[in-house]
Amino acid sequence: MAQRHRDTAFAQATDPRAEPPVTGCDGTAGDVLAGYLREQATTFLRALTQGEGDGGSGGAPGTPDAAHQLRRSARRIGSALHTYGPLTDTAWSEPLRAELGWLASSLAREYQHSARLARLLSALHRLSSAEVEDEPALVPAQPGPPPPAPGGGPLAVGGARAGALLERQLTLARTRAHSAALQAMGSSRFHAVADAVAVLASEVSLTAAAEAPADQTLTALTERAHARLAEAAGALPLARAGQPYNGDTLRAALAADLPAERQDAPWHRVRILLRLSRYAREVFPYDDGEPETRPASLARVLEQHREAAEAAEAVTAAARTPRIAPATAYALGVLHADQRQEVEQARFAFVHLWMRA
């Protein structure tokens, strides 16, 4: 029955004869928000159908594209429900937001392990190969296993062995994440989220505040999202991070009691707030003087920051494997420092993009 309900909602939402979604600043705040949510819910349901059509079992997304689209829409819906919370019935929207977060992160994990492995093998390739390429610094090299190291002392085999160890560990993690995602997609919990999104495609529970004109209410709520981002970014050590080669990201790399997570956390928080601010721009675009491409550029460098930080952690975890050879451990140490350096580079790039405003 839930499935039929979803199919009906999808058919209605994608019917070309249906009312066009309200966008822009006309109408009430509720109209604009509901229009956006409807659009995202439709995309979500289309990705779900696509996944099922590909022969996925029990509603699991069959293709990486479908999974990506599901994640993308789930994040946007959750984000809009958060930023424009006062316009919706929170007894309905808050639990939905939490479930959408669960769904998005369940689907993300497999992809993240893949991306991490590709990043680390690409870095090992760069650290092990001879030629100097003239590529821009933030674009990663083509991933691939590191070339066989020629003879030359006991350290020469370290890179290849470290690559093999990481490949083993991260492939296992990816396989587990894949199984977990499949299991999640077959669960009644998942079906409940999908049904809630299907309802969203046809009707959104709005409050009285949603009756106000769009340009007043939405401007205020959108600006609040931008302000939260600006406040958190302003609290970062921007002057320090904007100075190249400050060495902060590697500081305490060998200290057991102060993991890198502590110094990375404020940056991760800014990444989340930037996402909320960017998606708010989609719901209610208005000219506040922000250069059009800057939010996406900022998001890219903070994504690099997160990926490099998590890759560095995976390297440390691999170095804790019992009975590895010293040459492997040495290569992992070099690789860890290399990734922490990319964390520093991403912070540097963020500061210079951020200050340009």
Added chain:
Amino acid sequence: MAQRHRDTAFAQATDPRAEPPVTGCDGTAGDVLAGYLREQATTFLRALTQGEGDGGSGGAPGTPDAAHQLRRSARRIGSALHTYGPLTDTAWSEPLRAELGWLASSLAREYQHSARLARLLSALHRLSSAEVEDEPALVPAQPGPPPPAPGGGPLAVGGARAGALLERQLTLARTRAHSAALQAMGSSRFHAVADAVAVLASEVSLTAAAEAPADQTLTALTERAHARLAEAAGALPLARAGQPYNGDTLRAALAADLPAERQDAPWHRVRILLRLSRYAREVFPYDDGEPETRPASLARVLEQHREAAEAAEAVTAAARTPRIAPATAYALGVLHADQRQEVEQARFAFVHLWMRA
């Protein structure tokens, strides 16, 4: 007899009643060069006497200060003989220059091992300690052994063990260098150099070219030294090195067939040519528009470049020690990458100083 000859020369050279050395642009080119060489030779002989007075055995420099001064003067004399070669009898100056180079590097080795150990222990301290200091990036932290790592996984002991290993290896190397320096200072080879410098304090073998007016001949030879530096610096990958976080210095860090020395060599060559150019400014100072403090700043960053590169090599050598623990090897890998990063930082600083001209 050689000793008596040196003492006499020293007494003459330091006699206040003796003619004042010719400096500046008056007189012949030979006068100016001979004046500079006499001055440096006197400093050399004074340091030698000071070393002997401190109870050094067989003419060995008893204090680090005396050894530093001997090295300093030996380099300046050798450099002047090289840059102004056409003004001196090369049959006499070329062998002397080679011997002064041998002496300077014999004396430098002990100091270099000490400095390397201090640099690496300071870096390990930074990598192992918790607090973030707001120090300028190019000023190294106070050296000292890394603090004991608190419990927290098998990697926690790596920093302390790596520090102990480096301390053992570099202290041994320093002790050997000290013995070698003492032996060198007691050798007949050393006495021959000292005698030649003593002769230099009273007379310099000049050619007919030295009879020309100073401002013509010396300007041309000094400019040639500056031009050689400019040419070698211009051939460096300046655009690339001026881009922060380019990652070049760590590239191929795990490749056995392409040691870092190959990419470092052009920078080391520029360091040598900068030294020749700087000392030429001492022999014959004239205003060519070069800001007064820039050559010294450039020399400092290239010295950092050399020290960091050599420290990184020492770390790799330590990682080749048989039967070290994986945690030690991991810490050495992180430390190696950290020092290569300082190599990159020094190149970045060089480019921005160099381009400022």
